[in-house]
Amino acid sequence: MNIVARDADALAAFYVEAFGLVFLRPPRLLSGERVSKGNGLPSSEIRSIWLQFPGDDGPFLEIHEYSNGLERQVPRVNEPGLGHLAFKIADIHSAMDTIIRAGGTRLGEVTNFGSTEEPILLVYMRDLEGNILELEQRRP
Numbered sequence: 001m002n003i004v005a006r007d008a009d010a011l012a013a014f015y016v017e018a019f020g021l022v023f024l025r026p027p028r029l030l031s032g033e034r035v036s037k038g039n040g041l042p043s044s045e046i047r048s049i050w051l052q053f054p055g056d057d058g059p060f061l062e063i064h065e066y067s068n069g070l071e072r073q074v075p076r077v078n079e080p081g082l083g084h085l086a087f088k089i090a091d092i093h094s095a096m097d098t099i100i101r102a103g104g105t106r107l108g109e110v111t112n113f114g115s116t117e118e119p120i121l122l123v124y125m126r127d128l129e130g131n132i133l134e135l136e137q138r139r140p
Helices: 008-019 033-039 092-101
Strands: 002-004 022-031 045-052 061-066 085-088 120-126 132-138
Touching: 008 022, 008 045, 008 061, 008 092, 092 120, 092 132
Parallel strands: 002 061, 085 132
Antiparallel strands: 022 045, 045 061, 120 132
């Protein structure tokens, strides 16, 4: 998963604090002909940060900051394209508090999509740059 950031270092710090992600490798500056040829943008210069959950060899979060980045509006929940990042968490209220302390904001209310006996709690939040996050808590 890739997020294009306004400030890659600040956004990476948010995900480290909010979700406990760790650096998969040191941050890098990507530039040159191969980078520009690969992404189709002339003279690309990208600060690239890779994060992952500790001890997880699965998918990782790649954060890019382009030196010639464009501005866009804060994404809306019903906008076409990438909608949100979804996280399965153990304690939704604790995770919400941590996200807010890290600079994120709450977008919706905690809602039970399950039953009283088997709750499935969901809430939408925003990260430091306004990207949408879904938190899901299931009781065993």
